[in-house]
Amino acid sequence: MTDAGTLLVAATPIGNPGDASARLRSAIATTPVIAAEDTRRFRRLAADLDVEVPGRVLSLFEGNEAARSDQVLAMLRAGTDVLLVSDAGMPGISDPGARLVVACRRSGIAVDVLPGPSAVSTALVSSGLPTDRFVFEGFIPRKGREREQRLAEWRTEPRTIVFFESPRRLAGTLQELAEALGDRDAAVCRELTKTHQEVRTGSLDELATWAQGGVLGEIVVVLAGASQSVAPADLVEEVARLVAAGSSRRDAVASLAAEHGISRRDLYNRVLAADSQA
Numbered sequence: 001m002t003d004a005g006t007l008l009v010a011a012t013p014i015g016n017p018g019d020a021s022a023r024l025r026s027a028i029a030t031t032p033v034i035a036a037e038d039t040r041r042f043r044r045l046a047a048d049l050d051v052e053v054p055g056r057v058l059s060l061f062e063g064n065e066a067a068r069s070d071q072v073l074a075m076l077r078a079g080t081d082v083l084l085v086s087d088a089g090m091p092g093i094s095d096p097g098a099r100l101v102v103a104c105r106r107s108g109i110a111v112d113v114l115p116g117p118s119a120v121s122t123a124l125v126s127s128g129l130p131t132d133r134f135v136f137e138g139f140i141p142r143k144g145r146e147r148e149q150r151l152a153e154w155r156t157e158p159r160t161i162v163f164f165e166s167p168r169r170l171a172g173t174l175q176e177l178a179e180a181l182g183d184r185d186a187a188v189c190r191e192l193t194k195t196h197q198e199v200r201t202g203s204l205d206e207l208a209t210w211a212q213g214g215v216l217g218e219i220v221v222v223l224a225g226a227s228q229s230v231a232p233a234d235l236v237e238e239v240a241r242l243v244a245a246g247s248s249r250r251d252a253v254a255s256l257a258a259e260h261g262i263s264r265r266d267l268y269n270r271v272l273a274a275d276s277q278a
Helices: 022-030 039-048 065-077 098-107 119-127 144-154 170-181 204-211 232-244 249-260 264-277
Strands: 006-010 033-036 056-059 082-085 110-114 134-139 160-165 185-190 198-203 219-223
Touching (some): 006 022, 006 065, 022 082, 033 039, 039 056, 056 065, 065 082, 119 219, 185 204, 232 249, 232 264, 249 264
Parallel strands (some): 006 110, 033 056
Antiparallel strands (some): 185 198
C-alpha cells in the first residue's frame, strides 16, 4: 500500500513579498501539487519571489472548496504531497482551507503547517491593546439579527476583539459600535506591511469621524474588550453624583460610558427613566 502524502499548509505574505519564509519558497519549488485560492495571484507571488513552479497548480477557493477538497484528499491518499496556500496569510483563517485540513485529520493524513505572516497577529500587536487574551471574529455579519446578536455579545466580551471590515462599511461600522458599546479604545490597521501601511488609534467616536473622510485598502479593526462589569443602577447613581458636583448630565453620561465601555444611549435612557420615577 502506498504511503499517504502530506498536506503542507503555508502562510503567504499579506502585502510585502519580503516576508515570505524560506520554507514557503522551498515548498513552492518542490511540492508536486499546489492548491491555491487564486492560481494567477499565486503565480505572480512565485514570480515576485523568483521561484520556479514545477508542480501542478490547481484552484481551491470558497466556491469549489468542498469538491476540490475531495479531489486533493484522493491525491494525498495516493501518496502525493500537496501545498495549500491562500491569497494572503494563513489558509483556514478567514480563507479557504479549513475543510481540507479537517478532512485530512479525520483520514489520518499528515498535516504540516508552515508558519508565516498573519494580518490578525500583526494588527493585534500594532494596536497597543491587550494581547494576552483576544478573540478573532473574521468579517462580522453585514446586517440583520446576526449582526445585532454579535454586537450584543461584544457588550460583555472582556477579551480584545479583532475583525476584518470592508473599507466601504468601515465608517458606518465604527459609528454603530460607538453607539452600541460606548466609546471604547480601538485601532484601525490599513494595508498592513504594504507601502501605505497605516495604524490609526483612538476612541470609536474619533475613529468613526476619521473614517467618514474615506478609507482605502484592506482593513483590520482591533477593539478593546469590555471593562469590568458595573451594575447599571450604580452608574445611574454616579451620574447623579457628577451632576450634583456641577457636571452636565450629558457630559457625565459620556464620561462614564467611555470609562466603562458601554452605550451612551443606554445609560442616558436609564438616567431619564430614573428621573421620571423620582
